[in-house]
Amino acid sequence: MKLYSRAFRRFSAARKISIAAILAVPLATFSSCAQSPAPKETATEPLPPMVIVQSEAEKIDLRGVIFDRDGTIRPISKPVLDAAAEMIKTQLDATVYVYAYCDPTGGPELNQKLSEERAAAVKTYLIKRGVPGDRVVAHGFGATNFVASNSTFEGRKENRRIELVLVRG
Secondary structure (H helix, E strand, O other): OHHHHHHHHOOOOOEEEOHHHHHOOOHHHHHHHHHOOOOOOOOOOOOOOOOOOOOEEEEEEEOOOOEOOOOOEOHHHHHHHHHHHHHHHOOOOEEEEEEEEOOOOOOHHHHHHHHHHHHHHHHHHHHHOOOOHHHEEEEEOOOOOOOOOOOOHHHHHHHOEEEEEEEEO
16 A cells, blocks of 8 residues: 555646647637527527536646666556556546657657657556556657756656546546
8 A cells, every 4th residue: 555655646746737738629620619590499498508518637747657668668667557547447437648758869750659659558558457448548749748958867857758638528
């Protein structure tokens, strides 16, 4: 239990983010809905109330997930991933997006390949730990979306990361 709670604390604080940031759906997609005329209300049948469904997303930065050069997950990372799997299994209505990022060393093609392999490795690990496979989507972003400066070792280390985004709704 101590190992589980220590690994769980390694998660950074979960932050709410916009679903539009995840799915990148252009607003023009919804413009046709806003322009359609409203149906006429009859005296005998009032219109049903409108229901607006809004998805909520939660982003979790996984700290301490380390990979070997061949893309396999190092054993030291397993407590963090085990804690993540246990948490995800309780979120029955959420789809989990596994996003992997690299630092810019190594070139664009290599970084893209590495990030895709790492995202797939985390997805496979979560599925083996009991997360339903149809609820997990892996995507590698290569050397993009930096969170720190790449001019230092520590900054590059921060940019090599795995993020889980849980989308409900």
